[in-house]
Amino acid sequence: GESVGxxxxxxxxxxxxxxxxxxxxxxxxxxxxxxxxxxxGKGPQFIIDIRSNMDKRQGQRVTVLxxxxxxHLSLQIAATQPGDSAVYFCAENWGTGFQKLVFGTGTxxxxxx
Amino acid sequence: xxxxxxxxxxxxTKRGQNVTFRCDPISEHNRLYWYRQTLGQVPEFLTxxxxxxxLEKSRLLSDRFSAERPKGSFSTxxxxxxxxxxxxMYLCASSLALGTGGNSPxxxxxxxxxxxx
Numbered sequence: 001g002e003s004v005g006x007x008x009x010x011x012x013x014x015x016x017x018x019x020x021x022x023x024x025x026x027x028x029x030x031x032x033x034x035x036x037x038x039x040x041g042k043g044p045q046f047i048i049d050i051r052s053n054m055d056k057r058q059g060q061r062v063t064v065l066x067x068x069x070x071x072h073l074s075l076q077i078a079a080t081q082p083g084d085s086a087v088y089f090c091a092e093n094w095g096t097g098f099q100k101l102v103f104g105t106g107t108x109x110x111x112x113x
Numbered sequence: 114x115x116x117x118x119x120x121x122x123x124x125x126t127k128r129g130q131n132v133t134f135r136c137d138p139i140s141e142h143n144r145l146y147w148y149r150q151t152l153g154q155v156p157e158f159l160t161x162x163x164x165x166x167x168l169e170k171s172r173l174l175s176d177r178f179s180a181e182r183p184k185g186s187f188s189t190x191x192x193x194x195x196x197x198x199x200x201x202m203y204l205c206a207s208s209l210a211l212g213t214g215g216n217s218p219x220x221x222x223x224x225x226x227x228x229x230x
Contacts, residue, residue, distance in 0.1 A: 007153075034218060043117075043204050043221035044156060089155060098144060098169065099208060099219050103155035 008087060010108040019077040019111075023090030023104045028071060030092035034101065035064060035075045037086045044089060047075070077109075085111045115139060117222035119205050125228045126195055133191045134225040138207030145188050146219065147180055148204040149173065156204055156221075162188060163210065195229045202226050 013019050025033065031052040036044035050057045050064045050073075057064050063076040073090045087108050091101040118137040126132050138145045144163050148156040159178070161169040164185035174180075177195075182188040192199055202224040209217040 032216075036221075041223070043119075043202075043206075043223045046218045046220055049218050095161075095169070098161050098163070098210075099146065099216050100158050100161070100169065101148075101156070101219065102158075106155060 008106050008108045010110060012110045012112065013080050015080065015082055015111055015113050017080050019075075019080045019084070019109060021075045021077075021088050021107045021109065023073040023075075023107075025071050025073060025090065025092040025102075025104065027092055027094055027102070028068075030094065032093040032099070033064070033066060033073055034091045034093075035062075035073075036089045036091060036103075037084075038089065038106075039086045047088075080109075080111050082111045082113055085109055117205055117207055117220055119203075119222040119225050121225055122223065123226045123228075125230065128195060128197060128229055130195055131191065131193045132195060132227060133189055134203055134205075134227075136188045136190070136205030136222060138186070138188070138205070139209075139220060140186075142207035142209045142217075142220075143185070144208045144210055144216065145182055146206040146208070147188070147190050148206060148221075149201045150204055150224070151201040159190075192227075195227075197229045200227055200229045 034049040035047040038044045048059045061078045065074045087106045089106045090104040094100045147159040150156040162182040177193045180190045204224045206219045206221040
């Protein structure tokens, strides 16, 4: 994919570990946040979303935490697997009534077997 | 596969030529978006359609760019007189407007990679 930036922060973990990927967002008026996973040669793949009236949301092996006070999002991946290796982006919605997503810089997750 | 489909996957063109990309959204989705992702960067919003109406355009969308969604289903993005700076992955995404005024999550296709030589 296009997310092969040379300066992406990288998180390296062992298979089976839990991973935490962090993201700071900029717009205190954003009411909707999404995490995407992007593998090489592919488009962003939806993982989980959260609205600003919540501070935690859980999916299958993933949890998103939202701290509006410090404008911080995190994605927790439980029992990380080699297939989780990818670049992860958070995105905040700047649109009103539609999704004008502004993406964070991304974190590369490397999972070793 | 019922996801967002984009064609072609790759396009190489010479500077000055026109190119057109196609996007087929998820069938029940009434909102369609175009984003652009240059190498090593994050996706950036270009434009948005609700049904056939183009309701928002980014300043990134110069006069050489035009997007259409004539029947409210598939969309095309045309770039005229391509420049080397147009080289990027062009991503299409779709969502469903919800009755509450919100949206279902944006689902992206795998993009069209444009290389302008």
